[in-house]
Each structure stands twice: as C-alpha cells, then as structure tokens.
Amino acid sequence: EPEVTQTPSHQVTQMGQEVILRCVPISNHLYFYWYRQILGQKVEFLVSFYNNEISEKSEIFDDQFSVERPDGSNFTLKIRSTKLEDSAMYFCASSEARDGWSEQFFGPGTRLTVL
Amino acid sequence: AQTVTQSQPEMSVQEAETVTLSCTYDTSESDYYLFWYKQPPSRQMILVIRQEAYKQQNATENRFSVNFQKAAKSFSLKISDSQLGDAAMYFCAYKWRNSGYALNFGKGTSLLVTP
Numbered sequence: 001e002p003e004v005t006q007t008p009s010h011q012v013t014q015m016g017q018e019v020i021l022r023c024v025p026i027s028n029h030l031y032f033y034w035y036r037q038i039l040g041q042k043v044e045f046l047v048s049f050y051n052n053e054i055s056e057k058s059e060i061f062d063d064q065f066s067v068e069r070p071d072g073s074n075f076t077l078k079i080r081s082t083k084l085e086d087s088a089m090y091f092c093a094s095s096e097a098r099d100g101w102s103e104q105f106f107g108p109g110t111r112l113t114v115l
Numbered sequence: 116a117q118t119v120t121q122s123q124p125e126m127s128v129q130e131a132e133t134v135t136l137s138c139t140y141d142t143s144e145s146d147y148y149l150f151w152y153k154q155p156p157s158r159q160m161i162l163v164i165r166q167e168a169y170k171q172q173n174a175t176e177n178r179f180s181v182n183f184q185k186a187a188k189s190f191s192l193k194i195s196d197s198q199l200g201d202a203a204m205y206f207c208a209y210k211w212r213n214s215g216y217a218l219n220f221g222k223g224t225s226l227l228v229t230p
Contacts, residue, residue: 003159033217042119043160043206045217056215089158098216100148101167106160 002026004107006092012113013082021077021110023092032075033093033104034067036060043091049075050098082114117142117214119221121207127227128197135182136192136224138207145169147211149183149190150218154204163205166190194226202228 005024013019025032034046048055049067066078075094079086089111093104118141128134140149151163166174166183174181178198182191190209194201207221 035218042222043208043218043220045219048215048217056217058217091160100146100210100212100216101165102216103162103165104218105162106152108157108159 004092004094004105006090006107006110008110009108010111010113012115015084015114016081019079019082019112021079021090021092021112023075023077023094023107024073025075025092025094026105027073029094029096029105031055031095031098031102032067032069033095034077035091035093035106036088037091037109038085038088046077048098055098079112082112084114087112087114117144117209117211117219119207119209119219121205121221121224123224124222125225125227127229128194128201129229130197130199132197133193133195134197134226136194136205136207136226138190138192138221140188140190140207140209140221142188142209142211144211144213147209149181150208150210151179151181151190151192152206152208152220153201154206154223155200156203160206164192197228199228199230202226 032049037043047057089109092107095102149166152160178195204223208218210216
C-alpha cells in the first residue's frame, strides 16, 4: 500500500541553524501539507501546497519557514534559523484532492530537537 | 475561533468491551467534515472514520462508529469489541472550505486497552 515517507526520523540542530525536513508524498497525490505537534500539545496546521504554490498557511508559518517541491517526488519544509520553540514533531501529509471528504495520508513524522 | 475539544486526556477499556471517546467542536460553518484519526505508538496517523456534516446518518466502519449530534456539535467515537491493537492516541479533527480544508485537531485522547 502506498504511503507517505519522511526523512530523517530525528533531527537534532543548534539554535540558529537551518534545517530541511523531507517528505515523499504518495505518487498520484497533488496536495501536500505540513503539520507540527509540540510535545503535549495538539497537532497544528502549518501550510498546504498545490501546483508549486502555497495554498493556505497558518499564523505559525512565518518568514522563517518555506516549502518547496524541488523535483517530482520530494516535498520539503525549510526552517531558516531555528529557535528552541521549533522543537516539535513535524508531519507531512498528502491527498488526492483538496476537498472536505478527501483523506489526508500522514507520514511517520520527523522529530526536530533544537538545542 | 474554530476549536475542537476532547475532554478525556486518557481512557481505559478492557479487551472485548466498548468504549466511547468524546469530541465537541465549535464552528459557525455549515459545510464541514469530521474525522477521527488514530496515532499508534509508531506515530503515523491513520484515518479511522469520517463524517460529512450534512449527512444525518452516523458513519460506521466495522467496529468503529460515531454518534454525530450536529445541533450539539458533538462527534463521539465508539469502539466496540476493543482489541489490544486499538491502544493509541485518538484525535478528533474537522475541516471546512474556508480554511482550505486544512485539518483542525483536538488535543487527543490516549486509549489504553487492558487484557
């Protein structure tokens, strides 16, 4: 069964460093998402992406964040200058369509630890 | 503000018994969709069941069913004949058109299944 994959599973970085989190969505999906979950808190939406453009973004997704689909398979989230409060689990998701009913398929997540 | 409330941080059920996880939400939208996701210890979220708000009939997927009370803005999940593999974090979520169909999650309920 096709699934969303994410690398790395765990990333440790120093405050102020840039990190890139990678995701490979399901191959025939056209809509991509990033969510994050700070330990003990709820999963929060960051950004959605379609046709090489950001469709929606939350207040969390400020200028420190960017997303890209550099080739036909990868979907990346870049944090330019990490802060301690960026420590969280980051989930990538993809879906066939952008509507209410469509299922978003989630990857296993990347745990980001900022020291 | 659009919020999802899961009032039970933890629940416990014996194998083969039935358990109900509660979820309430607050929205002024008329067109929205409700979901329950399961996040096992491996941390990949899996869709359990979904419901369209304009459908009166409660959704059912094998041992999983929902009690959707639109007027009360309640969307509880019932798990029948609980199995050890049901132990996980369960997230209630919804999405609506004006948010670009990004998922809005509750804080989750941790379900423990005892033999």
